Every structure is written in structure tokens, then in C-alpha cells.
Amino acid sequence: MTDLKGRDFLSILDLSVEELEAVLKLARDLKNKQKAGEAHPLCAGKALAMIFQKPSTRTRVSFEVGMFQLGGHALYLNAGDLQLGRGETLADTARALSRFVDGIMIRTFEQFDVEELARHATVPVINGLTDWEHPCQVLADLLTVLEHKGRLAGIKLAYVGDGNNVAHSLLLGGARTGMRIAVATPPGYAPDPELVHRAAAEAVQSGGEIELTADPVGAVRDADVVVTDTWASMGQEAEHDTRVAVFRPYQVNEALVKHARPDYIFMHCLPAHRGEEVTDEIIDGPRSVVWDEAENRLHVQKALLALLL
Ligand code: CP
Ligand code: NVA
Secondary structure (H helix, E strand, O other), X not given: OOOOOOOOEOOHHHOOHHHHHHHHHHHHHHHHHHHHOOOOOOOOOOEEEEEEXXXXXXXXXXXXXXXXXXXXXXXXXEHHHOHHHHOOOHHHHHHHHHOXXXXXXXXXXXXHHHHHHHHHOOOOEEEOOOOOOOHHHHHHHHHHHHHHHOOOOOOEEEEEOOOOHHHHHHHHHHHHOOOEEEEEOOOOOOOOHHHHHHHHHHHHHHOOEEEEEOOHHHHHOOOOEEEEOOOOOOOOHHHHHHHHHHXXXXXXXXXXXXXXXXXXXXXXXXXXXXXXXXXXXXXXXXXXXXXXXXXXXHHHHHHHHHHHO
């Protein structure tokens, strides 16, 4: 088995393409074992601390249930209830938690904070979403594409909407695995240029492609996978109304997806804002795989935990 013991997972680029493949392979094995009712206590006796500075449904439940199914234990720590909320530093929090647990998952705002935590923790740190990246989500997305399309290399994935954390991780993860990633955003909401530059370099290595555009139809044309995400991420609530007006032409609806391949799949990391970035007819329609995608959070994160902790 690939040895990732002790490693952090702060960005999707923390895993080489071979390591990504190993995580996805183990995820499929563990998914089969779980469905067959076969025990797989790969984290027996181990504990995971989960620090949340933002809300969560899927990340919290999938990590907690995942640790349980692996024979370990997960602790939900609301950042506001920790001494962190009263001024204890992230570094000291990392040092203290490292004496109790075997891994730390954190959902927060700044990518720098996850890196700071990892610098001072002596156990693996996992990024459960920052403003910059959402790497666990993209592991689940890669598994979902693989299950429905049979391969990653050469698959065209169109991301339509905000150039946010999910777009960032999809660009990097897709480029590393040889996918053709087209991102359509309104002007002013494109993914970070340096990150795009990095993704482009990855695409050169893998034979993938990166395309950035303001034209949603062009991005979706002949796509195998159509993805969107909220127009106002956690922390951007005050911008919601302005964003809805700007992003309206980027809604994933019947008119847009008729430009995709007939056998396209629709993905969304969830939570969805129905009637904003996606219509009911699409998210509830026959091409939507959003519940498979949500379930896959469990399987990929179990693989990650089994390999890292
Ligand atoms: N997709 C995702 O991370 O969902 P939660 O915010 O519910 O964890
Ligand atoms: N981009 C969204 C993802 C939620 C899982 C956010 O950061 O709020």
C-alpha cells in the first residue's frame, strides 16, 4: 500500500498523480467492503480532531462516520468553543491537540491558518475547506467522475460559476489527472491567476487542458461533466444579492446543458441554492449524480485517513 503516513493534505497538489490514484483505489475497495458489510478497522484506536470555523453538514458527518467505520473516533470541535476562540494561538492548539489525537481536520477561512496548524502539529493535518481550496471535495469529485465515466484523462469538465475554493481544487486536481477543465466565470470572479498558472503547468505535464472563459456556453460545449457551486461562499453572505445579479447568466439550466454531451453528468459539492446556480430540473434530473458525489466524500476520506493516520 502507498505509504502516506504522517503526511498532511492541505492542497489537492499534496498528492502526486500516483498517490491520488492510490487514494481513489483504496476508496473504491473500502466502498465495496462497506457495502458488503465487511469490517475494515484501518484506524482502530485512533482519534481525529475536527475543528470547524464554518458550518458543515457533509464534511462533519462523513469524517465522523468515516472514523467510526474505520474503528476510530472523531471529535467535533467548534472553534468558538475552543480556547482558540479566546486567543490561544493556532500553533499552541496544534501542539496540544497533537498530544491527544492522531490527526486533525480543520475547516477555516485562510489557507495560511491550515498551513500554520500543520507547521506546528506533529500529526497529519487535513484541509476540510478554506477560502482557497476544498481538496477533500475534489477527491470525491474525481472518484465520482471515474465511477461514471470510467477514466479521468481526456474527460472534459466544465465548471460554471464563481472562481472559488472548489473551482481552485478542481482546476489543480483535474489538471494533474489529465482532464480538460473549462472554467466559465463572470469577469472579476475568475480563479486566482497564480493558481491558474500552476494548473496550466500541471496540464502540460499530464496532457490535460485548462481553459478560462467568460462564456458559459463555450465552456459547457461537448462537456462530459458539468459542475457548479454556490455564487456566495461561506463568509461572503453580505455580497449575496450583488452576486446573484452578476451570476444570473451562469445558471446551470436546461438551456445551458443542451450544449453538453448527451451523456454528461451534473455535479455540485452541495449545499445547492436551487433557483440560483442550478435549477431543480437539473439537480433533480436524470443526469445529476450529486448524491453519489456526496456519498463519495465518505469513501475518499476514509481512504485518506487510513493512509495518512
Ligand atoms: N460539500 C461540503 O463540503 O459540504 P458541507 O459544507 O456540508 O460540509
Ligand atoms: N464554495 C462553498 C463550498 C461549500 C462546501 C463555500 O466555500 O461556501
